Amino acid sequence: MSRILLASRNAKKLAELRRILGPALPGLEVVGLADVDPYPEAPESGATFADNALIKAREGLLHTGLPSVADDSGLSVEALNGMPGVLSARWAGRHGDDAANLRLVLDQLADVPDERLGAAFECAVAYVDVDRELLSAGRMPGRLVREPRGDNGFGYDPIFVPDGHARTSAELSVAEKDAISHRGQALRAMAELLVR
Template sequence: MTTRVLLATRNAKKLEELRRIVLKRGLGSIEVLGLSDVEEFPEAPETGATFEENALAKAHDAARATGLPAVADDSGLAVAALNGMPGVLSARWAGAHGDDTANLHLLLGQLKDVPDERRGAAFVCAAALVVPGVREIVVRGEWRGTLVREPRGTNGFGYDPIFVPEGETRTSAELAPSEKDSVSHRGRALRALLPHLRELAEAQST
């Protein structure tokens, strides 16, 4: 029996990432859907003060609207020299939501005079699973590194081209998807949900 789980995103790369992780862990009985696979419903704006609040709110909205178990994530970049910003504002740091190029270049401009030894940062991801009427789970993953001064690489999105993970010389955007899945903030958070997804699939198969 196939268990359908909705990932509350229209981001094709996030959708493919969760699908890869699910298949790699042998959960082929789980079918991961995206928002384009279900009837459209009103999506509340992200107004939470934390990644966890935003992820949980999005998952609740999706589960309530569709009746499906729903996974949602909220993620962003926390820069030490900016006291943890842009944080939950990462996707709209330059004003318009989802303008990756503008966000990245604004951040680089703000860090122009920050020396290399103070350019530490971490990608943070909170992921929530809401099973209607049964449970809600929120987990967190972090990926630490430093920020370079010029974008490099074409894989990934957002701030990936300027983020060099600890122990690496390549940026996140220079890593292959399979490499990134095993170490990224989102990969870590999504893998933390896998035991709960497995339980869900086993419960629905009995």
């Protein structure tokens, strides 16, 4: 395996995958959807992060012939009964509108006491090739803050403080975040499965 597709258009995810999988799988070229011929992407209609990751990875293999990796991840908020969950990227209605999603979550939590702002980032990573399908997962518990802080990261990072930290995910350096993040955990676990 010398080339692998990350079935995503998210440049930050692609950079993260290259940073984490690169050292574990030397000689591997990671390409994104912008590097292959366009194909119709299936909707993320799964009930779980794992379902959605598998949908995207299977589509990647089907349309490109390349072994494919895909992730699905999101924020689960205790006071919102685990939501936005798999709907995290489109919580405010339009896919990928990070600012609107973040504002909506904060608005929904306006009357919730600070001690009930527990949350976790969750991630599932799927790998699919012609012979096998693999799944891994990661979870980063923490709590939410009421005002966005920091410019690193994306999505809900500016309002999420990981357990054991005083800074939000968006205030952590890339190396600090990679070491503890839900996606970092899931990608490292996937790398271990791929080298077996």
